[in-house]
Amino acid sequence: MTTELLEGYLNKLDRPFERSEDGTYVIIVHRQAIALRVAQPVLVIQTEIGPVEADVAVQARVFRRLLELNASDLMHAAYAIEEDRIVLCAALELANLDFNELEAVLADMDLALSKHVPGLRQMSQQEG
Numbered sequence: 001m002t003t004e005l006l007e008g009y010l011n012k013l014d015r016p017f018e019r020s021e022d023g024t025y026v027i028i029v030h031r032q033a034i035a036l037r038v039a040q041p042v043l044v045i046q047t048e049i050g051p052v053e054a055d056v057a058v059q060a061r062v063f064r065r066l067l068e069l070n071a072s073d074l075m076h077a078a079y080a081i082e083e084d085r086i087v088l089c090a091a092l093e094l095a096n097l098d099f100n101e102l103e104a105v106l107a108d109m110d111l112a113l114s115k116h117v118p119g120l121r122q123m124s125q126q127e128g
């Protein structure tokens with residue numbers, strides 16, 4: 001995949017973007033930055049949701065909810081834990097990446113950021 005192709009897809013999707021010096025593309029969805037980075041052989045798409053809470057009871061509730069949402073609402077992206085952060089991510093194979101795949105991943109992320117994340121953040125702030 002060329003950067004021109006990715007930029008063309010983002011333009012076709014009407015997704016304004018910025019490209020950093022390291023080649024990462026950043027788009028904003030619901031006031032949240034989503035990073036798109038070519039990491040051969042995949043395009044990695046990721047956004048940070050928030051920190052993992054220290055309270056074990058809160059973690060259990062939040063992690064269960066993340067797994068439920070992965071199973072019920074998300075088809076092309078998934079919640080994950082990276083170090084001490086909750087992230088929403090996807091990876092698409094570059095060799096046969098097409099417009100519809102990218103559109104589907106970004107639609108999943110739109111849904112998650114608008115419908116899931118406010119409740120997840122509220123759940124994380126509740127005491128165990």
